[in-house]
Amino acid sequence: MSDADTLFRLAALNTDYAGCIDADRLEEWPGLFMERCLYKVTTAENIRRGYVAGIIYADSRAMLTDRVASLRQANIYERQSYRHIVGMPSLRAAESGEIAAEAPFLVVRTMRDGRMDLFAAGVYRDRVREDDGRLRFAERIVVCDSSRFDTLVAIPL
Amino acid sequence: MSDADTLFRLAALNTDYAGCIDADRLEEWPGLFMERCLYKVTTAENIRRGYVAGIIYADSRAMLTDRVASLRQANIYERQSYRHIVGMPSLRAAESGEIAAEAPFLVVRTMRDGRMDLFAAGVYRDRVREDDGRLRFAERIVVCDSSRFDTLVAIPL
Amino acid sequence: MSDADTLFRLAALNTDYAGCIDADRLEEWPGLFMERCLYKVTTAENIRRGYVAGIIYADSRAMLTDRVASLRQANIYERQSYRHIVGMPSLRAAESGEIAAEAPFLVVRTMRDGRMDLFAAGVYRDRVREDDGRLRFAERIVVCDSSRFDTLVAIPL
Numbered sequence: 001m002s003d004a005d006t007l008f009r010l011a012a013l014n015t016d017y018a019g020c021i022d023a024d025r026l027e028e029w030p031g032l033f034m035e036r037c038l039y040k041v042t043t044a045e046n047i048r049r050g051y052v053a054g055i056i057y058a059d060s061r062a063m064l065t066d067r068v069a070s071l072r073q074a075n076i077y078e079r080q081s082y083r084h085i086v087g088m089p090s091l092r093a094a095e096s097g098e099i100a101a102e103a104p105f106l107v108v109r110t111m112r113d114g115r116m117d118l119f120a121a122g123v124y125r126d127r128v129r130e131d132d133g134r135l136r137f138a139e140r141i142v143v144c145d146s147s148r149f150d151t152l153v154a155i156p157l
Numbered sequence: 158m159s160d161a162d163t164l165f166r167l168a169a170l171n172t173d174y175a176g177c178i179d180a181d182r183l184e185e186w187p188g189l190f191m192e193r194c195l196y197k198v199t200t201a202e203n204i205r206r207g208y209v210a211g212i213i214y215a216d217s218r219a220m221l222t223d224r225v226a227s228l229r230q231a232n233i234y235e236r237q238s239y240r241h242i243v244g245m246p247s248l249r250a251a252e253s254g255e256i257a258a259e260a261p262f263l264v265v266r267t268m269r270d271g272r273m274d275l276f277a278a279g280v281y282r283d284r285v286r287e288d289d290g291r292l293r294f295a296e297r298i299v300v301c302d303s304s305r306f307d308t309l310v311a312i313p314l
Numbered sequence: 315m316s317d318a319d320t321l322f323r324l325a326a327l328n329t330d331y332a333g334c335i336d337a338d339r340l341e342e343w344p345g346l347f348m349e350r351c352l353y354k355v356t357t358a359e360n361i362r363r364g365y366v367a368g369i370i371y372a373d374s375r376a377m378l379t380d381r382v383a384s385l386r387q388a389n390i391y392e393r394q395s396y397r398h399i400v401g402m403p404s405l406r407a408a409e410s411g412e413i414a415a416e417a418p419f420l421v422v423r424t425m426r427d428g429r430m431d432l433f434a435a436g437v438y439r440d441r442v443r444e445d446d447g448r449l450r451f452a453e454r455i456v457v458c459d460s461s462r463f464d465t466l467v468a469i470p471l
Contacts, residue, residue, distance in 0.1 A: 004322040008161040015247040018261060022280070044395060081201060081302045083278040085244050085263050087399050090329040104332060106399050106422060108263060108278045114305025116275040118430040121397040121422045123336070145395045148428025165318040172404040175418060179437070238358060238459045240435040242401050242420050265420055265435045271462025273432040 003091060010089040010101050010128065013135045018084035021156055026071065029156055030064035034131050038139040039064060041157055044122070045147045054141075056156075064156075071154060082119065082155060083108045089126075098138065099128045105142075107157065120157055121145045160248060167246040167258050167285065170292045175241035178313055183228060186313055187221035191288050195296040196221060198314055201279070202304045211298075221313075228311060239276065239312060240265045246283075255295065256285045262299075264314065277314055278302045317405060324403040324415050324442065327449045332398035335470055340385060343470055344378035348445050352453040353378060355471055358436070359461040368455075378470075385468060396433065396469060397422045403440075412452065413442045419456075421471065434471055435459045 013032065020029040033039060040054035058064050085106045092100035102125050109119035127139040142157045170189065177186040190196060197211035215221050242263045249257035259282050266276035284296040299314045327346065334343040347353060354368035372378050399420045406414035416439050423433035441453040456471045 004319055005161055007322060007326070008164060011245040012164070012247060015245050015261075018244070019247060019259070022261065083261055083263065083280075083302055085242055085261055085399055087332070088245070088325040088329050088402070090326060090333060102333070104329075104336065104397055104399055106263070106397065106420070108275060108302075110278060110302035114303040116278060116303055118275070118422060118432070121424060121430060123397075145397055145422075145424040146428040146430055162318055165321060168402040169321070169404060172402050172418075175401070176404060176416070179418065240418055240420065240437075240459055242399055242418055245402070263420070265432055265459075267435060267459040271460040273435060273460055275432070 006094060006099060007089060007091060009135050010091075010099065010103075010126075011086075013128065013137075014086045014089065014103055014124070018086055022081070022083050024079075024081075026068045026156070029068060030061045033061050033064060033137045033140070034129060035061045037061060037064075037137055038141070039137070039156075040140075041142040041144065043144045043147045047143060067156075074154070080112060081110045083110070086124070089124075097129060099126075099135075101126050101128065105157075122157075163251060163256060164246060164248060166292050167248075167256065167260075167283075168243075170285065170294075171243045171246065171260055171281070175243055179238070179240050181236075181238075183225045183313070186225060187218045190218050190221060190294045190297070191286060192218045194218060194221075194294055195298070196294070196313075197297075198299040198301065200301045200304045204300060224313075231311070237269060238267045240267070243281070246281075254286060256283075256292075258283050258285065262314075279314075320408060320413060321403060321405060323449050324405075324413065324417075324440075325400075327442065327451075328400045328403065328417055328438070332400055336395070336397050338393075338395075340382045340470070343382060344375045347375050347378060347451045347454070348443060349375045351375060351378075351451055352455070353451070353470075354454075355456040355458065357458045357461045361457060381470070388468070394426060395424045397424070400438070403438075411443060413440075413449075415440050415442065419471075436471075 017032055020026060039058045041056040042054040087104040089101040089103040092102060102123055104123050107120040108116055110116050122144040125141040125143060126137060128135050129138045174189055196215045198213040199211040244261040246258040246260040249259060259280055261280050264277040265273055267273050279301040282298040282300060283294060285292050286295045331346055334340060353372045355370040356368040401418040403415040403417040406416060416437055418437050421434040422430055424430050436458040439455040439457060440451060442449050443452045
């Protein structure tokens with residue numbers, strides 16, 4: 001498979017990822033990860049300081065599914081909406097069936113009254129694998145530029 | 158034609174579309190649509206409620222051309238500028254010569270005094286066809302995240 | 315090489331470019347330009363008025379290297395961070411080994427206290443060449459939508 005094809009499949013995976021969240025089809029989001037995986041939200045500042053913990057952490061698809069379930073229970077009121085804009089991924093490495101890639105992202109939030117703001121910006125650091133005939137995340141580290149988080153980062157980033 | 162090629166041609170169409178508007182070459186904008194087409198600007202809220210009307214509606218290239226003409230007459234003063242950032246499209250279906258696709262978008266507005274703001278965010282829902290050797294929109298539904306519109310949405314989104 | 319491949323290589327070059335700046339690897343940034351090159355930051359307003367000077371101007375890789383060195387000396391305090399989101403490039407022409415292309419961009423700035431704002435938006439106007447087995451910029455004109463610049467545009471755009 002050529003680099004161009006690989007990049008296209010990665011871009012398509014990113015589009016699916018953003019689509020799940022922005023169209024409020026959160027239940028489909030865990031399916032983009034492998035059963036054993038790593039999903040972590042952290043900040044550039046934390047990484048510079050060598051903190052590995054992350055603000056949100058999950059190491060299996062089951063944990064991601066639990067997370068969605070608890071979000072559904074908590075958000076009994078109508079919610080704000082989000083729009084991810086993800087840049088073209090850059091290929092870091094592709095070996096032994098695994099692709100390492102990065103892509104910049106920006107999330108715009110729209111409140112119920114119509115106001116929009118910049119909700120998050122940063123970079124996705126990914127390890128992706130062929131899994132059952134499709135690409136899935138073995139690892140997605142969401143590195144946010146800002147270290148200030150909205151009270152509770154409820155939705156996946 | 159492979160999916161990768163199709164996606165590329167869609168991405169190029171989106172780039173042309175944004176370029177017409179952002180570089181103020183509005184007269185070229187109707188040419189990206191088929192003669193019989195549907196162009197509609199609506200909101201995620203309207204779609205959830207089952208409202209089909211839309212805020213802006215045109216069902217032919219001639220109507221789009223009229224729209225541009227009236228914009229030109231109205232905007233006798235120097236105008237603000239816009240910048241579209243459009244994400245990679247995702248392919249929904251491709252059959253009988255028609256491609257269905259979606260792409261997230263973000264529009265940043267720059268006022269004459271230099272201030273910038275988030276003007277619109279949302280998703281394009283498209284049906285695209287080969288028409289006279291190039292891709293053209295049979296349908297573009299612009300679904301905005303926000304239900305609050307700036308007094309008058311003058312420019313095409 | 316097909317148009318799709320060319321666009322992919324351009325998109326990858328844009329991703330590398332943004333990555334150098336956003337990850338604070340500024341020292342790698344001049345290497346994306348040819349030794350004899352043109353790098354200019356200007357505004358849509360300046361171009362409309364026929365002003366050719368530009369706000370920032372460099373006509374060799376050495377000048378870009380100097381610029382990075384002086385930025386490093388000046389920025390003794392921890393700096394804000396930037397995130398470029400670059401749209402798909404559109405191919406303007408490709409002849410005699412040179413590719414002309416354009417791509418819209420948006421830069422989000424994150425301050426030390428976590429606040430984010432729209433820092434810049436505009437379009438890259440590029441001439442790109444094969445140079446030592448990779449694509450490099452023979453020319454990058456950064457055309458900003460806003461004519462108001464933050465005190466000093468320190469970082470490359």
